[in-house]
Amino acid sequence: MKVLVIEDDNIHRMLVVSLLLECGQHTVLEAASYEDAKRILYGPDFIPLIISDIRLQNYLALELLEGAREDGCLEGSHVLMMTAHPEREWVLHAQRLGVKGFLIKPFALELAKKTIQKAIDELESSLLFDQRLASVGNLSPQDLERLKAHVDTTLTPHIGVRQLTELQVLFASSGLNHLCFCVKRIIHYKNRISWNRHVERKAIQDLRRHFFSSFDVFLTEQNNAECR
Known part of the structure; x- marks a missing residue:
């Protein structure tokens, strides 16, 4: 943290x-x-x-x-x-x-x-609650795999504000509020008059790492919920 x-x-x-x-x-x-x-x-x-x-x-x-x-x-x-x-x-x-x-x-x-x-x-x-909310809500393992593939393709150093906004909506609708906050901060930063490309890229790298490190948790919780 x-x-x-x-x-x-x-x-x-x-x-x-x-x-x-x-x-x-x-x-x-x-x-x-x-x-x-x-x-x-x-x-x-x-x-x-x-x-x-x-x-x-x-x-x-x-x-x-x-x-x-x-x-x-x-x-x-x-x-x-x-x-x-x-x-x-x-x-x-x-x-x-x-x-x-x-x-x-x-x-x-x-x-x-x-x-x-x-x-x-x-x-x-609260972060764990977000993870569980995503995993036991409407996201099936297939939905999670599609979300993973979409983030992997979209969240690159060259991502634009429109794509970031779409990701923010996607994370919010999936119950991933902590990731939604991260995206919102990057959008806010990109919309400033002066911004640093290196700092922005580092923030995007951190967000990718955060998402993919959480992905296994999401999938495991989903599988456990289905077993119960």
Whole structure:
């Protein structure tokens, strides 16, 4: 799972990264500034979990996250906020944005780890639910094979927005919401005035790997459902 840690204090950022690594094998992205955080949030990669300090130097990270949510960049993501001063106004603002929990500085390490682990467990459960929904719904083994062949042919580095939109609809109708979010992020990125071809290709490669690594799970669940 990809996790973004937004924190301008090196010690606290390293501490959160360390706690994440204790919670499992995750790809951790780090942003030490408002600019770095914005670049990653508005990039093509779907990031399920975001852990951010409320303040970043002279900026309020809540404003960055609010803008990213309005632009659709946080759809499907869980957000945890860090703060040393849990002011009521900021907490209420964060809750309106759908923030799932808070890490209070200085960290009580066991409590912080439990909060992070809870968010990870909820996300992983939702991804597994998506997989099971696809496998025990209307998708037969033949449907899954056709879906696999279609994705293999269509999802290439040269894929256009129209084909991506068709894939997004296909994933959504198949119950593969987490893959749908990934495609939506790539479409959002391609529609920007300036974009990086190398970054886009990497995001497409990640999506292909994600889909095909999940494919055997989909098929196995379908077979198990039919046996029952």
